[in-house]
Amino acid sequence: MIQLHDLKKDYVVNGKAIPALRGIDLTIKKGEIYGVIGHSGAGKSTLIRCINLLERPTSGRVIVDGVDLTKLDEGKLQEQRRHIGMIFQHFNLLSSATVAENVAFPLKLAKRPKNQIDKKVKEMLELVGLSEHRDKYPSQLSGGQKQRVGIARALASDPKVLLCDEATSALDPQTTNSILALLLDINRKLGLTIVLITHEMHVIRSICDRVGVIDGGHIVETGEVLEVFLKPQHPTTQEFVEQVADSSELRKVVSLEKASGERMILRVTFLGEQTYQPILFETMQETGTVFSILQGTISRMKDTPYGQLVVELGGNSGQNNKAIETLRQRGLEVEVI
Numbered sequence: 001m002i003q004l005h006d007l008k009k010d011y012v013v014n015g016k017a018i019p020a021l022r023g024i025d026l027t028i029k030k031g032e033i034y035g036v037i038g039h040s041g042a043g044k045s046t047l048i049r050c051i052n053l054l055e056r057p058t059s060g061r062v063i064v065d066g067v068d069l070t071k072l073d074e075g076k077l078q079e080q081r082r083h084i085g086m087i088f089q090h091f092n093l094l095s096s097a098t099v100a101e102n103v104a105f106p107l108k109l110a111k112r113p114k115n116q117i118d119k120k121v122k123e124m125l126e127l128v129g130l131s132e133h134r135d136k137y138p139s140q141l142s143g144g145q146k147q148r149v150g151i152a153r154a155l156a157s158d159p160k161v162l163l164c165d166e167a168t169s170a171l172d173p174q175t176t177n178s179i180l181a182l183l184l185d186i187n188r189k190l191g192l193t194i195v196l197i198t199h200e201m202h203v204i205r206s207i208c209d210r211v212g213v214i215d216g217g218h219i220v221e222t223g224e225v226l227e228v229f230l231k232p233q234h235p236t237t238q239e240f241v242e243q244v245a246d247s248s249e250l251r252k253v254v255s256l257e258k259a260s261g262e263r264m265i266l267r268v269t270f271l272g273e274q275t276y277q278p279i280l281f282e283t284m285q286e287t288g289t290v291f292s293i294l295q296g297t298i299s300r301m302k303d304t305p306y307g308q309l310v311v312e313l314g315g316n317s318g319q320n321n322k323a324i325e326t327l328r329q330r331g332l333e334v335e336v337i
């Protein structure tokens with residue numbers, strides 16, 4: 001659905017080029033939710049704004065649904081932009097227009113007939129759960145409600161792609177979750193391709209299918225969220241995974257255990273149905289080793305439950321090695337730490 005080829009963007013400040021994107025290659029599939037995560041200044045906003053050419057890249061190609069946007073004149077570009085909706089961190093609503101008028105705005109610009117506009121506005125407000133608030137002004141709404149108006153307005157033109165520029169960063173955790181749930185619902189109901197940028201791993205973990213990690217204008221790691229989350233390779237990715245992993249406490253526990261002698265400590269990861277099966281107990285019975293649990297979590301990545309246990313093995317080395325082999329044979333991810 002979206003292909004970025006060797007995308008580069010320099011900002012020119014006082015005659016000097018400051019590189020923000022240094023050659024991005026990315027493919028985003030139709031119907032997926034793709035998240036780009038990075039620290040402040042990494043190039044996230046520049047990247048997402050290059051997808052609809054709000055920011056014109058210095059070089060490279062941006063192909064959306066088969067059309068190379070970088071080759072279009074302004075008129076044709078405006079036309080293609082109707083297929084790409086966008087929502088923003090600070091909502092960007094018209095303060096002097098009501099909720100319904102805000103949603104109608106892009107349709108009026110596109111000169112759609114009034115009866116079509118009324119029908120679409122009604123449908124969109126139902127979709128985002130704001131029908132009762134249609135005559136209120138933005139100042140009378142909560143942050144979450146304002147973002148719902150932003151979503152309804154973005155979807156009113158029936159886009160194929162929705163770009164979300166830090167769409168939950170100004171919201172509290174509970175409201176963030178309700179907006180993420182709405183985005184997931186829309187993705188499923190409408191088959192809409194969603195690209196979001198964020199600096200929060202929680203957002204990626206909750207709704208994204210795939211993720212790209214951006215650092216210094218480069219994509220340094222990309223893949224299925226599950227894969228990247230469980231086996232982060234790049235130091236920046238590892239930092240983001242730590243945001244949601246409570247690893248500092250774990251490091252304390254592991255170093256205390258290691259200090260007290262020759263111990264074998266494992267991090268065991270269970271996925272999907274495995275999460276609820278008594279695999280550790282069965283391995284103990286089969287191999288004769290014993291496990292002490294040092295730390296454990298059960299969580300969820302989008303639809304997939306997963307569990308992580310940090311355990312200390314108390315058997316002899318033959319039993320311990322056999323236990324590791326058995327766990328791996330049963331499909332668990334085992335890391336000796």
Ligand SMILES: Nc1ncnc2c1ncn2[C@@H]1O[C@H](COP(=O)(O)OP(=O)(O)OP(=O)(O)O)[C@@H](O)[C@H]1O
Nearest residue numbers: 011013018020038039040041042043044045046047
């Ligand atoms: N209009 C601009 N003029 C000059 N430099 C810019 C401009 N916009 C961004 N930059 C620079 O480009 C780099 C990437 O910025 P960008 O805003 O894309 O990063 P970001 O990851 O979105 O950061 P944040 O999360 O803080 O918004 C930064 O070094 C930034 O200072």
